[in-house]
Amino acid sequence: MDFTLRKEHEMARSLFKEFAEKEVKPLAQEVDETENFPRGTVDKMAKNGFLGIPVPKEYGGQGCDPLTYVMCVEELSKVCGTTGVIVSAHTSLCCDPIMTFGTEEQKQKYLVPLAKGEKLGAFGLTEPGAGTDAQGQQTKAVLDGDEYVINGSKIFITNGKEADVYVIFAVTGMVEKRGRMMKEISSFIVEKGTPGFTFGTKEKKMGIRGSSTYELIFTDCRVPKENLLGKIGQGFKIAMHTLDGGRIGIAAQALGIAEGALDRTIAYTKERKQFGKSIAAQQNTQFQLADMATKVQAAQLLVYKAAMAKANQKEYGFEAAQAKLYAAEVAMEVTTKAVQLHGGYGYTREYDVERMMRDAKITEIYEGTSEVQRMVISAALLK
């Protein structure tokens, strides 16, 4: 077993790091303060191929592996959690299901411009009454001639108003499963601008404030029946498969936030003097930093292992759940300690760790809460 990165991964990391430092970091505080979506950065990422990293070249992507994509989200999130999740939601939650379940026509029509970054993607599963419990879905799609008519709403949608292509889920009927009537869920590709598809309120969030989080509203929204993604009734499977991949992206985001907070804290504790010496010379600081760095390293190994599992295994939900659970909790713990080690300054918006602590919290919640990850992990252990 060898933990050495291959040459291409080393080079890719240096690329993402350079891009993040030059193009993303200078805007991170402003993006947080103003809650403005960083469109200019997204355009630059598109130009440089960051929006199609794991997509094959024949579909407009970069033809790289999941580990390269994970490193991109990680390095972006080190300086800006908002930018990290924009790439993660676009790639994992929109490109990936179309790449995995789409027809050749759907791939040509939607995946190619998404992977080239000409279009931005989003994913709509969550509803007011359906978060962790996907069976609570209320959005319905009814076939009428050659079109599905969609009615309902989706909430907390990342890249909400900024996206062009949405993978959404709706109930298409009832089916009997193990003697119980269950909702049959199907998946659809919906384009922005489709009549009947509008946006509700923008969420005012604690963190990742520049990401565009909106409610999607469907009122007699008619989509061509060829926009059904996968087969009818395959929606739940598509959603779960997609979230397995998405969790690796969010784990990478959490990892990046933790690494960013650790880097800043190391630098700060060397500079900050109290009682005539730097606070890095205090054993409490040293022990805190040691714990933070060790946990960050453990999180990185889990995240990279999950990325390799996605590259090499058919099923990777277990690895993805462990990576997301651990990386998210490490992100929260490390950013909280980072604020503490910064003292009063860490509580001000002048210092990045304040934003990072707010950004970290969401990683324990979205794309499956930490509790859901524990359910996934324990279910695999006890099956």
Add this chain to the structure above:
Amino acid sequence: MKVVVCIKQVPDTKGGVKFNPDGTLDRAAMMTIMNPDDKAGLEAALRLKDQYGAEVTVLTMGLPKAEDVLREAIAMGADKGVLVTDRVLGGADTWATSQTLAGALRNMEYDLIITGRQAIDGDTAQVGPQISEHLNIPVISYAQKLKIDGDYVIVERQYDDRYHVLKAKMPCLITALAELNEPRYMTPGGIFDACKAEITVWGRADLKDVEDSNLGLKGSPTQIAKASDKVRKGAGEKVNLDPAESVDYIVNKLKEKHVI
């Protein structure tokens, strides 16, 4: 159109410069980057590729690990990489380096050769013009702008207080300033391709029409007495005044500091 860009892997001086006890650079202890002026030269070539479909080859002389800088260039969009490496070429000064690169270039087809103005580790600005002398082709140095006009290249050459517009018939050599452009990033897919790309590796025997006496340490007339890091300057002060006021301002400053 064929463009060859000479690039150099140099120590990244951002993190400070480290020296061996004998005063030479401790290259192993420092991170390396593509020399910034060379990167601008590469970007200029890649723009010719975008615009005219030029074929871009990158050429470097160095240790085997200098292959990394060629792969970086390929990941940015260069088509081919040539590494000239041989123990007998080690310790080369600008004379021996330009002889070596000219020896390699004699094996290659080119309409345009682009080098950086100077490398941040040596700061000599000699290699580009010397190559052109060895190859007997025109050189335009300090290019801040460049365009192609048929068989000619039109270059704005930077001077202290003005620029000159020069036109040269290709083949010719241009030395590029970092200010020439904003180099593009590598792309992730470009990196994966670059790592698979075959790099042409040449040794002493592959160099054409070069005497042994002009190569490596033995062929280097330069003697390095001492190497030192740049003295870090302060941020300085920039004022915009007319010439007469400027003189008064400077004189007053010098008086304040008791220099005069």
